[in-house]
Amino acid sequence: MARYTRREFQLGEYWLDQREGSPAWYRCWIEGARTKRVSLGTADLEEAKAALREFFILEHTKTLEEPASTPLADILKRYQAEHGGKVRSSSSSAVAVGYWLDHFNGTTVDHLSDVTKQEDFHRALRGKGLKESSILRILTTGKAALNRAYKRGELKSVPYILTVKPGAAEPMGRPMDLAELRRLYTVSPPHLKVFIGWMLGTAARTEAIISLTAEQVERDDNLINLNPAARAQTKKYRPTVRLIPSLAACRFKGNLIVTKSAPVQDVKTAWRSARVAAGLDDKVNPYSLRHTAARWMRREGVSEWDTATQLGHRRPGVTERYTAYDPAYLKGAGEALDKLVNAVVDEWPVWGEGTVWRAREQVKRVGWYSVLPDGFTGA
Template sequence: MRKRDARLFQIGRYWLSKRRDRAAYYATWFDEEKRRTCRASLETDDLEAAQIALADFVRQHGTMRDCEPAAVKVRTLLRRYYNNHAKLLPSGEAAFYAVPILDDAFGELTVDAVTLDRQRGFIEDMRKAGRSDGYIRRLLAVLKAALNRAVREGEITAAPHVMLLPESEPRERIATTAELAQLLAAARSEHLRRYLVLAIGTAARPGSILELTTFQCDLVDRFIQLNPRGRRQNKKRRPTIPMADFVAALVAKAAPGILVTYSRKRKSTTSRKRAKETPAPLKSIRTPWRRMVVEARRRVRRNAVGRVRALWRAQRHAAAWKALDEAHKRSDALLEIGPYTIRHTMATEMRRRGVEVWEVAGFLGHTTGYKTTERYAKIGPGVLAKAVAAIEGYFDELLDELVDQPGGEWYSSLCARCAPAPRWKGKQVVGNMVVRGVSSEPVSAGFAA
């Protein structure tokens, strides 16, 4: 460590330093608890840029205590909120995109300058830019969370009130059986097909499906623990649900581990060897879903070409234009279907097939409002038989739509009427032991309570 009189630049207890074998400058400080000097690279070798970066680093990570709102900029609190809190949350991605927008609008202001008039001006500007009220509400919610956290952590003494727009109406988009069958047929990769089958069979949220492993599935008692061992339940509750027959067939065929994986090519260290394909977990379903929708729209338009041409050749021009317009509408309607639409569709199908509201709520992991009852009378997979029967009936209807469709054989192989019963019987080989699926799940450090 450099001597105090030899430090290049210092702000409070933070100073600039360099390592002998590195050109970049480092933010350096002495940690009293660990009793050692700590460093963080500023990723620049220019002294002036390093000084600016150090000042920004101190604003984000330095100690703040009982500061007056007139002395702190909103930019500082937004960055501290994201770096120290929001990025660790499931909603961290939304905060990641919201912080730069809020920084442009309020970053240079001090906390006491965030008045209701300025907030109304921000709302008006966002509306002029074509943003919806729901989008604006989410941005203001991040601003409110950042200011409230600063007060809660004792960084500032007070925070102004942040007005939130009324919640927008929930999306009521429910996919039809024909639309969902078109998406199933357009799914080319096996990992996307697996995702779709699990989404239909569990009605779970995308995140829990991507994290689902064979160790959470019990093929003996036929249930799935959507919440893995060691993970604490939160507001987005993950229930334990019964397993549909077609989901059991999928799990039985899968290798031990995460169910939704893709083949990732790794470059070989030598030029003679070919690149190896190794299974890797899918972090997000957005890109595969977008490609599937593009393919489904292309097939809808292509299937309409023959009918339009036949009508045109028969001199039925009005009917041809009408058929073409309907094809475009069906194609555009697929853009409205997202990963969450399947969850909403399955909930609607269960109600349509006579499943009680409380049973649908238990299958989806929703609270019923009776907290004491839920605590002592837990909803288990054994009391959700009607829900899983409704899902199996809906999947049979999808198979009827997939007859003679590309990829239909893959889905039909999961159906009990088309395939033999799974031979796995709920057991996994782990090391030299044969154990049941749920009992062998390793506790993840990232999910530990």
């Protein structure tokens, strides 16, 4: 009979083990006089450790605890395991939680009731050279962790969290003129060219274009649903906008922004290289495209109402639910943005899929190309 070989990693009464001759990891514990085991569904040790940590945190979550007896670290770690680690900004959340844990190591939630202790934390963060905007993000992460615990019935009460005012908002990217846009487009790799064109043609937020799929494009009705069906709308509202002729000419399958046969998570690296090659300053970032499109619409006489709708700054009411199917919906905004895209994009990259030989094996490739490779099919 197969047996379990060693205790590789342990938290409390639970530990990790592998069966002899098997790469799979198990969560093990003693119940009565017998060892119980549950497969964690992975052969990767780090993934198994993470799974055990998450289980252990959940298993030891108590309800309606007094702040004076609840370790602050438990609240923060549980927040990161259950929520912070699963959102798009998970790395930012992890960094913020790390600052809290480093400073308040060994304290309870009630420790924060003394505002001077929080002010000491602010000074410590400033001493690390962090901007006020960064400090605000760190503080609001801790505040979110505490509020989440309170709303879930894990704490009887939570202390007031003192935040900071970062002052004037830092610019998110200066607008660009046509000459700069053309230079940037010319030196960009194929997937970044597509990103630039669709950002200008929709005035969308960066995340909306990076995550856009072909299923969100209603070509029969000439519409783009910037918010996928499975995503709940947030404060950063993603509207339905017109599929303008210049974008309709750019056909694709699956994810829009793809490179090396995989969906792109962000364009920062490609953007930085293209920006430098185009001779543009560091105030030019991906948000500059949205800023540029917004300014272009107003210069082209698009109404404030339609500009706000295109940008997602206003949400349609119940009576406007089907307005997007009206031929006049965002007509002026669409015409203005189509003019902008045509002024920048001389020729779209080509979407293609096919197979290539690598190490004497056939490998499937999909993505954007300047010229469609031999044997590849387009969209």
